[in-house]
Amino acid sequence: MTLPVPPWEQRAPKRRPAKLPLSREAILAAAFRILDAEGLDAVTMRRIADELDTGPASLYAHVANKDELYALLLDQAAGEMRLSEPSAEHWQDRAKEFIRELERVLVSHKDLGRAALARIPTGPNSLAASEALLALLRAGGVPDQDCAWAADILSLYAVAHAYENGLHLLQAGGEEAGIAYVAAIGQYFRQLPTDRFPNIVELAGLLTTGDGDVRFEFGLDLLIRGLASRAADAKRDHG
Numbered sequence: 001m002t003l004p005v006p007p008w009e010q011r012a013p014k015r016r017p018a019k020l021p022l023s024r025e026a027i028l029a030a031a032f033r034i035l036d037a038e039g040l041d042a043v044t045m046r047r048i049a050d051e052l053d054t055g056p057a058s059l060y061a062h063v064a065n066k067d068e069l070y071a072l073l074l075d076q077a078a079g080e081m082r083l084s085e086p087s088a089e090h091w092q093d094r095a096k097e098f099i100r101e102l103e104r105v106l107v108s109h110k111d112l113g114r115a116a117l118a119r120i121p122t123g124p125n126s127l128a129a130s131e132a133l134l135a136l137l138r139a140g141g142v143p144d145q146d147c148a149w150a151a152d153i154l155s156l157y158a159v160a161h162a163y164e165n166g167l168h169l170l171q172a173g174g175e176e177a178g179i180a181y182v183a184a185i186g187q188y189f190r191q192l193p194t195d196r197f198p199n200i201v202e203l204a205g206l207l208t209t210g211d212g213d214v215r216f217e218f219g220l221d222l223l224i225r226g227l228a229s230r231a232a233d234a235k236r237d238h239g
Helices: 024-038 045-051 066-078 091-107 124-139 144-170 174-190 198-202 212-237
Strands: none
Touching (some): 024 045, 024 066, 091 144, 144 212, 174 198
């Protein structure tokens, strides 16, 4: 016969907080929390399931696999971009601002830029961003074929730069360690044999000067000026 539990040994039943209904939105929110704290490598189905207090198998009813998860993360991030209206007069400035905005959004989510490499954007927010960039370039008179290829090249430039910046954010030591590393590289370049590497030795100081933002703006200016030059040539040839 089972005896009753004495009152002084009784425990109130533990009440677990009610789970939020599992959905694609909840999965993405959890994935972004992990991504922003620890980087893309930490974003796994198992880790998201732990975050949501469920099993990994339950996630697959809402997200097919990690590849789809990355696509959804990128598309949601694209929705954070501030997009400008096309302008024939200010197209170069607005095209530059588009690329800065894409880089900013990706860097704000650590190394999310890695997920964008070798991926053609097809989500609604990504398509809206691509449409905006094409409109900016066409408004400036950039030839259509140049627009089509430039949209890819400009975006790739922002993605690659964002990925590198994201890696720097994840590395131990942060900005100070990065500055020390570049200084050490400059010193190493100066010590190379001048008969084999005369240009590297002579330009050692210049090769290692300028922070990431300065170099990003330099490259962006090169790209947009090149497009502007080609647009001017096309206008002259068809004028």
